[in-house]
Amino acid sequence: MSEAILSPTPAGVDKDQSLVNKVMENAQSAFQLYKRIPAEGRALFLETIGKEIEKIREELVATAGQETNLPPARLNGEINRTIGQAGLFAALLREGSWVEAAIDTEDPNRVPAKPDTRKMLMPVGPVVVFGASNFPFAFSTAGGDTVSALASGSSVVVKGHSAHAKTSELVFGAIEKAIEAAGMPPYTVQHLLGSGRSVGTALVVHPHTRGVGFTGSFAGGKALWEAAQKRETPIPVFAEMSSINPVVFFPDTLEKNGAALAKSYAGSITLGMGQFCTNPGVLLAIQSPALDSFLSLLSTEITAIEPAKMLHKGIHEAYCNGLNHMLAQKGLQVVGQATKAPGGMEAQPVVASVSAADFLANPHFTEEVFGPFSLCVVCEDKQQLAEVLKSFKGQLTTTIMATPEDVKTNTDIIELQQTLAGRIILNNVPTGVEVNASMVHGGPWPATTDGRFTSVGSSAIKRWVRPICFQNFLDEMLPVELKRGNPKGIWRVVNNVTTKEG
């Protein structure tokens, strides 16, 4: 997503630094205790967080509604997802095989003697999580970054988003209750507010910090990532930054399914007023009467969409400015826009088109306009479509809208799409991200700072761990996951064989 959340606060830096020092000392002390809590204890803790959130659901929906303009149905759905995410990691911990245990047993008869070596993933230490403005629950205080880090065994410091500060404090209250109810160490999770860049950067560069999760603008994510690389000991920053999620509409499906496509994409483009990282910001197709007809139908659909309020003033201003700047680019034509004039913080949904030649000549067209805007790039032929695809930077998703016939005749284009993004979708809209073991919500730079990881789904835990190999250890010294006899009953690779045997 594209949004400026950070602004410099020259004053109060010393006070901020001393607060950050105290918080990170607490986080480090908590980590020393929390990392020893067995998986079952961490699982119960995560479930308790979910229960405490459930207890204050009504208050959360009311408060977040006021702060973010999001409707109750969406907020309730997001609370369900947030509780579900905590439960997903609880289940992952109970099953236990996520630690990637690998064991090679000793062979004293080999020359030289072969030692016993056992490896698993272990938590790295305190993690700093930045709340995201567009997901006040699922990507904020008790969101995916927080629960995945807690699942790994790391303590967490949340920098709440100032655009939903009260919601963030309420959620943190639920976490604090869960810490007490589940008997977790004090300061296992801490919460800071403050809209300035100084607190955020101070958290990232503090020596105790070992990992960072962020969802926001490219400028904000890159600044944190750069600060982390300049540390004496650099640390990973997992920032999800920007994506325009190219969708390719192939000829046969435009011919056969134009009306249905127009309906579903008008919905996807304007879902949540376009304030999703997976919003389809660019639509690609080869010129044809079927494309003209699709765009005309899409225009009709878009004109009927009701403008609605955006998350906050800053996002609304950024959308208006971004949209106006985009509309002023050479070659751009408006395809359709909501007829009802937007008022106040409302966003006007707009779809536009541009020729591939104009698109390729102007890098500005590949920049994200965060909100209900999408740009159709009209290509002369397949070769030009490939050129346009090659011009994109890394993306979270790319989508193939195609009949089986289209798939057969476009393997080259589809293969190209696979180099572009973390998730490749066939005949679905990109909005709507499943939270499961097979999800990749990530992608090559600049979609994220590290396309080797995902911020959604159970693999998100892998961001907060590193492997440690124990050589020749006595059984009583080993973590339970690596002990002889496999008392935890997890899947392990023992002498290159995947097994639950000891």
Add this chain to the structure above:
Amino acid sequence: MSEAILSPTPAGVDKDQSLVNKVMENAQSAFQLYKRIPAEGRALFLETIGKEIEKIREELVATAGQETNLPPARLNGEINRTIGQAGLFAALLREGSWVEAAIDTEDPNRVPAKPDTRKMLMPVGPVVVFGASNFPFAFSTAGGDTVSALASGSSVVVKGHSAHAKTSELVFGAIEKAIEAAGMPPYTVQHLLGSGRSVGTALVVHPHTRGVGFTGSFAGGKALWEAAQKRETPIPVFAEMSSINPVVFFPDTLEKNGAALAKSYAGSITLGMGQFCTNPGVLLAIQSPALDSFLSLLSTEITAIEPAKMLHKGIHEAYCNGLNHMLAQKGLQVVGQATKAPGGMEAQPVVASVSAADFLANPHFTEEVFGPFSLCVVCEDKQQLAEVLKSFKGQLTTTIMATPEDVKTNTDIIELQQTLAGRIILNNVPTGVEVNASMVHGGPWPATTDGRFTSVGSSAIKRWVRPICFQNFLDEMLPVELKRGNPKGIWRVVNNVTTKEG
């Protein structure tokens, strides 16, 4: 390891750049073809590389002997390991489960409908490998970085090490024969020489490069890593840079096993004239008569070691300078040194000691002296031992020399050691790295640039891949590892259950 291998070459930069451009274009074209080669084809290719190396073993040993001063037994052992590594990855590819396939099947009845999502690891693209001077085979042209990248499906460009240029060319000749014999695309592996920094940096910053493997000095690794972070699209650099591999000798084992410990550590400190990344460069213990006795025995052992030639002139000079600088530090006392005076490029094995107080007051003591040198830090008590451990930066290994009694009474120290390194060893020497699925040859910065990965063992393949999620794909569009019915018969996580079922 600590060694200056890079020197600026202001001349010839334009020529270098045009060569690098051509090589990387070739690597990119080769990748487009090579990534489609099925796992079995890549496995056969890796085995063929091993066979072609075997065919020229005698010539390789003779040439490398001349270039590196390493004895035939060591070089033959290293060739065995190199061929074994290629075979390990061939076996990994045939078994196939390394791709971390995860599948969540569709549920059309859920509201909204749940799509089918399938994830696996896929190769990132051309990889640049820098040969290491201290392993002319196992960490160079056809070494672990190269074969792990080839196993992943990435093409490879090797920057051969100038200190064993002829050996590197011979090994590359074997790879070229294997490319032809196994029917791989031309340019799947390419080879460049040149001692200048310009070629190396140009390879790292070229837009087609997607990953880098390096083993060498901290300065060299950090420079490449920084260049990679400054790219428009940053890429991972896996640099193994420096480690002094702290060994803690606990009181009871010093009391009971002093003589055996002195013998095995004199051997480990001087193995290969100390030119291993896992060389035990610092020994920690609490002051006691048993420690005095151990040091006296260690001194006797060290005096009997024959000086031998180091790998090349640069390394020998760096050892002499580093040693002299270390010996000049306040508080350092020589415990023992080889009595036979070294000649020419020979290194003199030396063991020294220092009080923990002096050690803690002078950060220079934690710097690596690459060669047969080790420093014993004498602590007053357990608390000071903990302080010394806390003063270390990230390490490849740390070792616990302890009886069961020591283990019982020192859980706090042992836990501290686990935060320090990628491999934690009980009652073995750190030299000698197993090449298997449970190895971690890596560790927190500055041991490596990325402690989440290993450069030795089958997990090294994970450095050259990223996950891709395919949503709602038709079976014929999916990679074989993700197809319905599981035709490859690999372990997959299907709806959160690890299974070989379809």
